[in-house]
Amino acid sequence: MVSIRNPPDWGIEPVQSRHRFLNGIDYFVLWSSLGVGLLVFSAGSFLSEARFYDAIFAIIVGSIAGSILLALAGKIGSDHAVPALISIRPSLGIKGAYLPAVLNVMQLVGWTIFEIMIMSKAAEMLVGKLIAYHIWVVIIGAFIALLSIVGPLTVIRNWLGKFAVWISYASSIIIIVHLIMTGNFSKILSSAGSGMSFFSALDIVIAMPISWMPLAADYNRFARSSKVAFRGTFIGFALTNVLFYFGGLMLGISDTLGIISAIQSILFGFLLLVLLADEADNAFADVYSAAVSTQSIFRKIKHHHLIIGFITLSVILAMIISIADYETFILLIGAVFVPLFGVVLSDYYIIKQRKYEYPMMYDENALKIGFPAIIAWSLGVFVYYILSSLSPIYIPNWPAIGATIPSFIVSSLVYIIVMNIRQRGYLLKKT
Secondary structure (H helix, E strand, O other), X not given: OOOOOOOOOOOOOOOOHHHXXXXXXXXXXXXXXXXXXXXXXXXHHHHHHEOXXXXXHHHHHHHXXXXXXXXXXXXXXXXHOOOHHHHOHHHHOOOOOHHHHHHHHHHHHHHHHHHHHHHHHHHHHHHHXXXXXXXXXXXXXXXXXXXXXXXXXXXXXXXXXXXXXXHHHHHHHHHHHHHHHXXXXXXXXXXXXXXXXXXXXXXXXXHXXXXXXXXXXXXXXXXXXXXXXXXXXXXXXXXXHHHHHHHHHHHOOOOHHHHHHHHHOHHHHHHHHHHHHHHHHHHHHHHHHHHHHHHOOOOOOOHHHHHHHHHHHHHHHHHHOOOOOHHHHHHHHHHHHHHHHXXXXXXXXXXXXXXXXXXXXXXXXXXXXXXXXXXXXXXHHHHHHHHOOOOOOOOOOOOOOOOHHHHHHHHHHHHHHHHHHHHHHHHHHHO
């Protein structure tokens, strides 16, 4: 076990075998915990605009499909003991991977700000005016920084595995049972919604596991084996994603502060306090991976220096901005990372058939920019944009199929076709 007093800077090199000891239960704990959150409740509340049965089907399908993709992305890391932004280099190139790294840091800082704001608002509501919101922001920011600095091995084994995730599971189930028993469940069951289609609901559900794909390998690289990591990741995240999206649907409150007030009323806010204890690990993962992603570009900067810098920035922004346009934020995440991993997963599992080698990811003479990957990714982002609610373009008689599935398929197929054409051209030249 890694010492809390002297946590290593893992950097971006492959993890040594002696540090790869996390098992399936560890990954079930980790990804269950990362699937828990007040923000997931908030995202689930948007589904009240769909018919109840459409929303439930979207929650189940989106959670399963998204969690499979998440586990597949993490498997690249567990197969080769490398972090996420290194695992995309064989397809996008050493330099080509810089753009996803920058975008990933931007989304992770955004998530961190959201998490700090929500935890601070909730803490302020619990204790009243005894401690001001800005003080809570600093306290919570400092706690997140501590978790990030001690690193994933210590957090998973000593914080999540022994305490946070199990209590959050119990409190979450109590909250949802309470909502079913005391809420207008029959009214929600017969709700016709306000026009949201199944596929639009699917976009919102699948955005949550997709948003973790650029982080998955950062943690799954410490796995004892890829098989146990895949299984633990899939089951753990799918389970809590279903649970919390369903809870958000039951609440039906799109305002995040309104959700905090509703949960606070249950057992005098005790369960909200428990959820806050687990919420911190989401922000920990965001900050830790933001630092790892930055090291994939600037590898000489110390990990703990980056953590302190990102926490400081997030704390300052959490004090001066307001939470808004959350639905747009998670759809933007999908617009970028769904087609990106359509390319990455196609490259690893189909084109190169899981045969990545060290020089592909680290050698200075390796591929600099993977233009086929960049082109396929760009086309996938364009497809996502024009088919999603983000787009002002109206296409008459176009079926409401959402944006997630088409953008993933387009980026994947374009990349596979282009790479096969290049491979055939190369073989013809050799003959």
